[in-house]
Amino acid sequence: MQKIAIITDSGSDLSSDLLKEHNIFSLPFRIIYSDNEYEDGVSITPYELYDSLEKEIPTTSLPCMKKIESILTNLEEEGYTHVIAIHISSALSGTSNSVRLALEDHPNLTSYVYDSKTLSMAQGSIVLSASKLVKEGKTFEEIISLLPTYRKSVHTYFTLNTLEYLKKGGRIGRVAGTIGELLNLKPIVFVGDDGIYQTYAKARGRKQSINKLKEIVEGYLSKNKCNIWIIEGNAIEESNAILNALKTNENINEISTATVGPALGVHTGPGLLGFIIEEL
Template identity: 50%
Template sequence: MQKIAIVTDSACDLTLETMKENDIHLSPLRIIYSHGEFEDKINITSEEVYNSLETEIPTTSLPSPKTCERVLSQIEAAGYTHVIAISVSKALSGTFNAFRLALEGHPNLTSTIFDSKIIGYCQGVIVLEASKMVQAGKSYEEILEYLPKARENVVGYYTLNTLEYLIKGGRIGKLAGAIGQFLHLKPIITMDKTGVYCSIAKVRGRKQSLSKLHEIIKEHLTEGKCKLWVLQGDALEEGTKFMENLRNLHNVVSVELTLVGAMSAAHSGRGMIGIAIQRVD
């Protein structure tokens, strides 16, 4: 009889409570400061990252080998026979390979690593879909067959209040970033089919960027029913208002507000507003 464990990393932005409720096993990413190293969601929060940005912008790294090994050892000791690990986009992080190396040390576990080719709560939506299938009694093979469709049904868009942290983190060139800052450009960012960031629009000013994001959501809703999650990075008031403006749109099945994790906080800075969209068949 199969006993299936779902494993993911903290880039999925699911809360610890949600992961516990859905029997999802976490390998947290690392948030690294000059004074020490922390594990996302375990001993550091996004609020703590935001509060420290003026003094130091941390770097981020994949889950430690020690943590991956501990998680898999606990899974094996609990009698699980199969593992499905769902990682943040392989194009953005070495987490996929960290899972692969750790699983090689557990040959008694039948395992697969699924590259979500996405990041943030969109990744979390895929993880939750896999967990629901486990709870519904679906087989390991059935879940693996469904995961590519689950990925096709999810898309995310993000707009930032500042380009400062992308520039400092090396995500965009200093010259391009400086020009963008000078012109008050606010890019609308998504991820392409290969799992890398791409800009689909550049507008001037915060008001226009949120208006463009709202317009993109409405375009998706013309294609059918969707579940929506508004993602806010230290922008609770704006995020709440944005969410309320989505509630009564045609084809909205549900809409929720969620806070981004420490890893996203480190790279986007204060004021990120995003949307995770899941098409519902």
């Protein structure tokens, strides 16, 4: 009899309530300041992070190896036989590799580490889908075979107030923009199939960039039913306005807002606004 555990990391932006409801085990990234260290979403909130950025831009680090080891040991003690670990894009973090290495010391756990090649609620939606399959009694082999299908169905688009934080954090990917910033051009960024940030389009100013995001979402909704997450980083009023404008669309299956966690917020800064689109 298989007893399957689903593991992810805090880059999935799944709330503590969702983690608990779906019995998902999450590894928090570390937020490191000159005088202190915090666990992403555990001992520091997104808004505490944004409030601190003017004083100091912290660095981020992989989940603590002791934490990974502790979770794996506890899973064995609780009788789990299989582990499916679904992690943030390996182009942005080495978490997948760290977990893969840790699992080598736990041969009693049959495991599979999946590089989601995405982040935030796009990663979170894959994790939730996998956890639902566990509840439905699907086998380990069935679940891992479906993960690429779930990845193909999710799309991530967002805009930023500034590229400063992506540049400082070394996460700029294929997003270009120094000259564009001088012209107040705001990039619409998407996460490619390779898990790297890329420029999808540019818009003049904040209002136009948000309108472009809406056009992108409406394009998907004109073709398919979708689940939509509006992701925001210290832009809750704008995200609520978009929620109210879109929620009556008949092709939306579910729609909600989600706050980008501290570890991702370090690299995007305040003002991120975007969409995770899951085609059904």
